[in-house]
Amino acid sequence: MGRPRRRGRDINGILLLDKPAKLSSNDVLQKVKRIFAANRVGHTGALDPLATGMLPLCFGEATKFSQFLLNSDKRYRVVARLGQRTDTSDAEGLVITERKPIFTQIQLEEALQRFLGDSLQIPSMYSALKYQGKPLYQYARQGIEIEREARTITVFDLQLIRREEYSLELEIHCSKGTYIRTIIDDLGELLGCGAHVSQLRRLQVATYPYQRMVTLEQLSMLIESEKIESTQTELAGQYSPYQALDTLLLPMESAVLHFPEVNLLPIVAAYVKQGQPVQASTAPSAGMVRITEGTEHHFIGIGIIDDNGRVAPKRLIVERTD
Secondary structure: OOOOOOOOEOOOEEEEEEEOOOOOHHHHHHHHHHHHOEOOEEEOOOOOOOOEEEEEEEEHHHHHHHHHHHOOOEEEEEEEEEOEEEOOOEOOOOEEEEOOOOOOHHHHHHHHHOOOEEEEEOOOOOOOOEEOOEEHHHHHHOOOOOOOOOEEEEEEEEEEEEEEOOEEEEEEEEOOOOOHHHHHHHHHHHOOOOEEEEEEEEEEEOOOOHHHOEOHHHHHHHHHHHHHHHHHOOOOOOOOOOHHHHOOOEOHHHHHOOOOEEEEOHHHHHHHHOOOOEOOOOOOOOOEEEEEEOOOOEEEEEEEEOOOOOEEEEEEOOOOOO
């Protein structure tokens, strides 16, 4: 039997999508997959439908490194609606208590300070965290409460941007697994008035620049204009309407740039590609490493330093030759 026919293009890289509100992360992923006509795309941790902002999408071989973006620090801008607590801790839920916000600036600053550093946080029942294969929010919608284990989170920075009578705007830099809606709900209880998330925008994932984000509308307009140009040019039939889209993709190794680089000669890299650990004079004494090959520092994957001080391959990219 012949090789199964592929339905899309084999492309590799990372797109920084500016996710719109009211769509799930999977909804926008499928839209982007169709626009790029890509075979394989995955996201790096879902954003709530209410939320907007940076959603890195990994294409092709880059999906092998998506976990490192899922585990990275995040930065958010959030607007909290004061005076109302909801059952979901956001604007899509039902209001369960209403209290007038009466607190001083000093009380607010003291409450915000309590969130800085390490703390234990219990995930919301309206999160996508899985229990027995189903996200918690599915149980919550059925009125089923699941016991959740508290997890350690870190808030590195929390800045007050704006305060009005019934709203607060904050910027939060936090570790992986931090639920902003839970922080806002807890803050509302500390202030004695209740609060929920009315707007949430993710500004940053890892060190990816905010300026490199693109919207669904921009992608759609770009592919349409490129298709029109490709039919009008003298190179019709040779020109790909996807060329402009593909330039938006960041290199797949950008997800693992925080790992130290080990550069190997091609003859040594050949052993790594076959799954064998190798000695490398430039390797650190322990931990994960980013493996490159030759004088051009061609990225081939990531490895780990084994007990013998060798570079052992962990996740390698597969380069198609056809």
